[in-house]
Amino acid sequence: MRRNSLALLAAIAAVLAVGCEKKKTTGEGEAKPAGNNTPVAQGTAPAPAEGDTILLGEVGSLTGAQATFGISTQRGIELALNEANAQGGVKGKKLAVRVYDDQSKPEEAGNATTRLITQDKVKIILGEVASSNSLAMAEKAQAAKVPMITPSSTNPAVTQKGDYIFRVCFIDPFQGAVAAKFSRENLKANNAALLTDNKSAYSIGLAEVFEPKFTELGGKVVDKQSYSQGDTDFRSQLTAIKKAKPDVIYVPGYYSDVGIIAKQARELGIKAPLIGGDGWDSPKLFELGGSAIEGNYFSNHYATDNPAKETQNFISEYKKAYNETPDALAALGYDAARVAVDAMKRSKDLSPEAIRDAIAQTKDFPGAAGTITLDANRNPSKPAVVLQIADGKYKYVTTVNP
Amino acid sequence: MAEFLQHLINGLAAGTIYALVALGYTMVYGVLKLINFAHGDVMMVGAYMGYATALQMGARMRSSLLGALLVFLVAMLGCALLGLLIERFAYRPLRNQPRLTALITAIGISFALSYSFQLDIGFLPGASPRGFPEIIKDEAWFEYGDVTILNRQVISLGVAVVLTLALQYLVYRTRFGRAMRAVSFDHRIAGLMGIPVDSVIAGTFALGSALAAGAGILYAVKDGVIQPLMGLYVGLKAFVAAVIGGIGNVPGAVVGAILLGLVEEFVVGYTASTWRDAVAFGFLIIVLLFRPEGLFGRVSAEKV
Numbered sequence: 001m002r003r004n005s006l007a008l009l010a011a012i013a014a015v016l017a018v019g020c021e022k023k024k025t026t027g028e029g030e031a032k033p034a035g036n037n038t039p040v041a042q043g044t045a046p047a048p049a050e051g052d053t054i055l056l057g058e059v060g061s062l063t064g065a066q067a068t069f070g071i072s073t074q075r076g077i078e079l080a081l082n083e084a085n086a087q088g089g090v091k092g093k094k095l096a097v098r099v100y101d102d103q104s105k106p107e108e109a110g111n112a113t114t115r116l117i118t119q120d121k122v123k124i125i126l127g128e129v130a131s132s133n134s135l136a137m138a139e140k141a142q143a144a145k146v147p148m149i150t151p152s153s154t155n156p157a158v159t160q161k162g163d164y165i166f167r168v169c170f171i172d173p174f175q176g177a178v179a180a181k182f183s184r185e186n187l188k189a190n191n192a193a194l195l196t197d198n199k200s201a202y203s204i205g206l207a208e209v210f211e212p213k214f215t216e217l218g219g220k221v222v223d224k225q226s227y228s229q230g231d232t233d234f235r236s237q238l239t240a241i242k243k244a245k246p247d248v249i250y251v252p253g254y255y256s257d258v259g260i261i262a263k264q265a266r267e268l269g270i271k272a273p274l275i276g277g278d279g280w281d282s283p284k285l286f287e288l289g290g291s292a293i294e295g296n297y298f299s300n301h302y303a304t305d306n307p308a309k310e311t312q313n314f315i316s317e318y319k320k321a322y323n324e325t326p327d328a329l330a331a332l333g334y335d336a337a338r339v340a341v342d343a344m345k346r347s348k349d350l351s352p353e354a355i356r357d358a359i360a361q362t363k364d365f366p367g368a369a370g371t372i373t374l375d376a377n378r379n380p381s382k383p384a385v386v387l388q389i390a391d392g393k394y395k396y397v398t399t400v401n402p
Numbered sequence: 403m404a405e406f407l408q409h410l411i412n413g414l415a416a417g418t419i420y421a422l423v424a425l426g427y428t429m430v431y432g433v434l435k436l437i438n439f440a441h442g443d444v445m446m447v448g449a450y451m452g453y454a455t456a457l458q459m460g461a462r463m464r465s466s467l468l469g470a471l472l473v474f475l476v477a478m479l480g481c482a483l484l485g486l487l488i489e490r491f492a493y494r495p496l497r498n499q500p501r502l503t504a505l506i507t508a509i510g511i512s513f514a515l516s517y518s519f520q521l522d523i524g525f526l527p528g529a530s531p532r533g534f535p536e537i538i539k540d541e542a543w544f545e546y547g548d549v550t551i552l553n554r555q556v557i558s559l560g561v562a563v564v565l566t567l568a569l570q571y572l573v574y575r576t577r578f579g580r581a582m583r584a585v586s587f588d589h590r591i592a593g594l595m596g597i598p599v600d601s602v603i604a605g606t607f608a609l610g611s612a613l614a615a616g617a618g619i620l621y622a623v624k625d626g627v628i629q630p631l632m633g634l635y636v637g638l639k640a641f642v643a644a645v646i647g648g649i650g651n652v653p654g655a656v657v658g659a660i661l662l663g664l665v666e667e668f669v670v671g672y673t674a675s676t677w678r679d680a681v682a683f684g685f686l687i688i689v690l691l692f693r694p695e696g697l698f699g700r701v702s703a704e705k706v
Contacts (some may be wrong), residue, residue: 067528226674230635232632242405258629284531
């Protein structure tokens, strides 16, 4: 009841915001998006879908619980498109991106996608980070047959929505298996406990793979606990986990929860390391977790100390543009946009079918976060890295191949 | 056994914070018969005020006793002012309107606060969660095997008990309390008898909001994080606690809150977190089925 009224209020506010925005920009002939406007989008000509501009759409969590995910991804995409435009664009046309904020909520992500398709008539949709949001988007994109590439949603169900949905990151089964393999072989853990966010498709997906894999490798899952995204007190679950005396605790959640979980785990005297997935990757993790986050491990898409040429070029360009070291989500946003640009260059025309076919044929594409070859299920196969948090930084530990 | 004790301690710590928020609900309800749904969000604003104050201080000052007191003081005064403003401009103009009007306004204020705090303009903090500085350094005051009791857990409990006693004294032993009870009985007649109704109600709001600010900071210290929507959830739970205890009754609010904190903790600890809210609200329904007036509430005949 309360949730519904919240959603209703948000919807009304969104309608109002759109209405106001429209009024303000009527002179320019085009409604500006309610979310952040990238420099690329500001260069948008009055009729972006035709003429000399190709319009791409992006949905991201620019505000809300996972705001840093959306912002990093958006910067990566922006960087890729700026580079493509500097090299002459695609088929003689400039590229622009329209960005909508979904406030880290699946409902909003779905609505934003509909807007991109029906109102802005974009050629390709990029987004989201959180799998729950991408699932909502994929539904809409597939129904309208508009190609969609998610930079970093790792839940397998996303690309299973249909043949117009692609991704440039590895999928959950792999990430869960990496964590299980790493815990068992590198950390020599015998007993593991799971702490899952039962509101998130991502978290459940990773945990579901970790458990059988860890058992198959000879380990034992001694306790399973869950929480709901947005909780801030995890002591009851952690107290129960402490009793089970695990060697490692697998916490495949998002940084906003993990930071607090780490703090409360140490407060309760739990010394076992926490292991996580790419959802940990955010500078905010350090702010929320403080010293408690030190020494824990997570699997990720890339490491900044990877010597590959594409990775290092990307890092130096990104630093030049935004004055900070890019996280994995920025790298994947960059890769997703570049795969999109590459596909549009190769496709015979800019019809959705032709673009879709071109994306599907992506092979050995040198991305900043590893080489991308898309398989028949529209997923790439690429290795994962395991990082450890030490002295407020990520330290590369090992690479796990598929 | 150690696990049971640890759950007991965790539950008490959570319950005392619900209690401090529930006291504000119950006081305002006692005087105005208004469920002030904005109360939880005043708590959120209090936590942010504490956060801003702590950031202004140096690291050494922040973890000193003086610093901690200053954080509480600024936030409590700021929220008392906020409570006065809300009462003056949102509720007072509606005092002679049907009760439902004021209730809807309260929900409006609640949303206005929690959603405007998600904006990132001017002093507004934006939606991302913020780590709350450790103004009370964690110190284990008691350790026995696997069981730990932290200093701030004891402080929270102490503060809740002291405040309950102080409020009880205020309501039943002072002039202001007598005026509060008179206004609660019938504010029109109380006004005719020469009681300054407006200032009594304003005073109640200021006091309740200051309590909420204190609770907000204790909550932020406990979980180490603040975000603009924290008030909605805690507010709802504290409201449930106040109803369980018998809304309008001061000790009832505290007992209800501690019971709720314990129930939630044990449910999550021994079953699954998915059951927490279902059991918490189920507990409310069971209490209301057997004692519709709450555990400590008095039955009052309502003229229709």
